Amino acid sequence: MPLDLDSYVSGFVDGEGCFCVSFQPSVRHALGWEVRPSFSVSQNADRAQVLHVLQQRWGCGSIRPDRSDNTLKFEVRNLSELAGAVLPHFEKYPLVSAKQVDFDLFKEICQRMQRGEHRTASGFGKIVEAAMRMNSSGKRKYSSSEILNSLTVR
């Protein structure tokens, strides 16, 4: 069978996937904010086969029902799994659309986090700046200045 499943996954994700970096106020984190990178793909429950292909192929991620509608969501939030499975996939099988720009920023953020840069105010600032350039059509809960002006710098 000539179908290349890795390329297929990239095509599917180009349409349906989301590289997302969100920020949450957090008393558990030194700077007062947590950065949360995640990769997710949602699909109608009655044709969610590809989500299971993703989970099996990458050996990570969860598949859960979305509260809001009749969809299932495959999600990877663990940084080691993002760096170990998700990033290498899209380095080898890149996206054809402009969503590749989001991937490049997502990769930059994950790599900065792997180096621990999110634990310093200046590193966190660079992560916020990169995240704000992602998914330009989406809405953000907190603006760049709301986050950066409220960092707890000790």
Added chain:
Amino acid sequence: MPLDLDSYVSGFVDGEGCFCVSFQPSVRHALGWEVRPSFSVSQNADRAQVLHVLQQRWGCGSIRPDRSDNTLKFEVRNLSELAGAVLPHFEKYPLVSAKQVDFDLFKEICQRMQRGEHRTASGFGKIVEAAMRMNSSGKRKYSSSEILNSLTVR
């Protein structure tokens, strides 16, 4: 580059594509109804690169703005182009999800039309029956009985 663009296209279509067969009352057609198969993929205008890949790769189809929102739609409606480019692609690079069931029905309908079966009441009936089993989550303008009970049988 290891990316296989044909497999990528199938993955993209698995998420974003639509195999559709609609019916319209038509005084120009002997039976009083026209059957219209179409393949389409819509995408946000700012990342519509894959639509152009499809058009170039298959050498057919149109790309037009969707009136309702800021999307572009790639569409193939011509039966010869459907049979010559779209069907062979998905025979060689099949869909992984249950959307493959829609493709199989779509293919059956296109092949019946190529044999001219839609010009007889019994052939048209078989096409209506196959179409009604497609895209079960969608809404249909006309029911099977509305169409079949109003065929102009001469």
